[in-house]
Amino acid sequence: MTTQTTRSPLTLYLAAPRGFCAGVDRAIKIVEMALEKWGAPVYVRHEIVHNKFVVDGLRDKGAVFVEELEECPDDRPVIFSAHGVPKSVPAAAEARNMVYVDATCPLVSKVHIEAERHAEAGLQMIMIGHKGHPETVGTMGQLPDGEVLLVETVEDVAHVNVRDPERLAFVTQTTLSVDDTRDIVAALNARFPAIIGPHKEDICYATTNRQEAVKAVAPKSDAMLVVGAPNSSNSRRLVEVGAKAGCNYAQLVQRATDIDWRALEGIKTVAITAGASAPELLVNEVIDAFRARYDVTVEVVETAVERVEFKVPRVLRQPA
Template sequence: MTPPKQPLTIVLASPRGFCAGVDRAIQIVKQALAENGPPIYVRHEIVHNRHVVEELESLGAVFVEELDQVPEDGIVVFSAHGVPKSVPEEAKRRRLLFADATCPLVSKVHREVERHHKAGLTVILIGHAGHPEVIGTMGQVAEGSVLLVETVEDVARLEVVDPERLAFSTQTTLSVLDTAGVVQALKERFPAIEGPRNEDICYATTNRQQAMAAIAKGADLTLVVGAPNSSNSMRLVEVAKREGSRRAQLIRSAADIDWNSFGDVRRLALSAGASAPEVLVEQVIAAARDRFDVTVEEVKLVDENVTFRVPPLPKRRPAQAA
């Protein structure tokens, strides 16, 4: 006789998964493929998720690190994270056709940094060194015009030419709580510093962190579906730990779960980063049902109805058509 399954309550965060900027970027690649046929080249991962990348590869997308890997007759899409100005300039120089899938909320930060720079202000960017979004944002103006800080300690060490001529912006996928601390430190040290007209951390990042905070309390284990190089996904793990989940970890998919470690787990909190498709969450729940007597409780904080329009896309030149 088969022994009864151990009960497991899965508390599901809502909202979770794809945001409007990620959805738009993926649709840009798919529509470019539909209108032009493969191959469509994509500079860097369109979003930080291997499942998404592999799906697009199966449709004919070719992912490259730099433009020199794109042939002269190629169509290239820039990722949702944004690119330095030098990238579209190089594409134009080589007469490549290109589409910019930069999230409109990241583009807002780009214009903000440009505006401050033109006004003669030194811009302090709060963000993670080496992240593609940070590289793209700093690359909107002349090298050395933007100073990067990650922590309150960085603010204390900061050296500026004129403390009366400063402005700050932030990466869109940061921890809301941690960033507030850095902003406070900047304002205390540089009272004249100008901030963004509206919050730079995007609505989706904020909503997902708030939803995580709501479900992590009392959880025996929290799982976040996402990628290690996804900033917003890693921030969700941090929020879960801070809010009292006994354990919290990032997984790429259900295949990463160590089910043998579930001996004392009765309450599992589950969410997904903004670049993780819902199918990966569904697979985690299905895998859990194979092993446990699962009850799913969804905690919804807000309904997201934000959408971003797909821009007009380049058409392959007739002479280049297959």
Template structure:
């Protein structure tokens, strides 16, 4: 900390907008909160509702119990499926056990699930661009019989992909990918398979795209960009990559202000700050407050879009 005798060093803080919670995350958290009000405690949640420990811990304090699989849940308490989506086998098992279950899958992820089923019904071979092991990818691939979907992670994967019928292909993408990286993979697929069926509308969600555009706008000339988010959050990890590609001298992923190593700021005059789609705004404010305690901060808003999207709650909670 600076002593009161020493003037604080100036720091320009560029704050990205949009940042933080998207409509799908907002809806998922509301589903847990409203379920606790409707049914009391405990309410079970399969997997982290969204990829953020601060959010999960707050909901645990309200009475939510987070589990990995349905077999950890009793039959007589409600269970909620996370925003990332689940394989079809999960709600099928919940139905077999006569459980009350609520699906908090982001509607934009559900859209990809519907596309997958449409392509499968049309006997197309399906390629999914995404990251192996991510819950959203597991959920999307789990909409169809095993072996129906081939996962492509890189441009190199496109070169080695050997479809059964190159003339009857379709591709889908995970919703939280890097827009630029995905465009390269799509271009490679289309170059190899000119007739490949494309999504009606871009699968990468509006919130991922908007947060990446805001980072591209604030990164040039920034000595450091801080992205608030979890290491398990795909969209947050992508924001770090986007910042570096867009011209930031350095970029770091932090869970909160507690993770900041202040030696990162030794020669920094301009800081960029954003938050992934599952990071709450109070964490952003925490970083701003920590910077203000140490520097003479000048705030600059870098706004690239307005977001007005909202998603309805499940009917059982809407009353």
């Protein structure tokens, strides 16, 4: 006699937008086009984007990932990651006559230009960001030491020592929590009424859109999974936003194999999203894992439509 087990019904709320943003898409394309143009190996300073699956895939094609320019030979092309680099890095590459391609996201480059413009006007900069994150290091490295002061929290604002409270401007890391940053900006404005901010927050459209989508799905979900890497700032912020928006169980997973099924016992609804550097392939892998265990209904919850595209640098569009 055969026994048939019926699988429990489960609704998956698929947040949209999710996954790759235009800056990540461009950065990956830059490495692939560099390999086509110059052949392997092509060196990449720091992970091109924060996702192990993406990095491993490019490594298999011939990309060599290093942390510092000193690890690169003079005679092979080097690519700077999407997070941006301090000014000293391209200067060192030029001094060695290296071929280099800058894959910095154009929205991060915009923050770099902003910081330089304020510095030229004689303003000291305050950066809202995470200490040690490559984007923060890159942005602070656009100006001489001491010209950019870092604050990570509202508490930091109370203790930051500035040169002249009347001559200040601020910029932000592009992958922060929109809500947390709003509180820090309010604290800066309260302590330094003369401080100048960007016309529009520096937090990028993709970060904002993904956080808004999470706010739409989190309150009606028993659990939420964010597909992304532990070193991905925007992915970790999505977990935090989901928890704050009312989801009792919000977790980061790199792959479907990371899902803690015991923690999900008895659930009826799960929200799924992905950080800006996580490929859709990994989202589909997670959905398939749920389909293998539950009677799944997928419902897409779309809060914005993205049509942003960034061109790759001209050097890659020219023949070798």
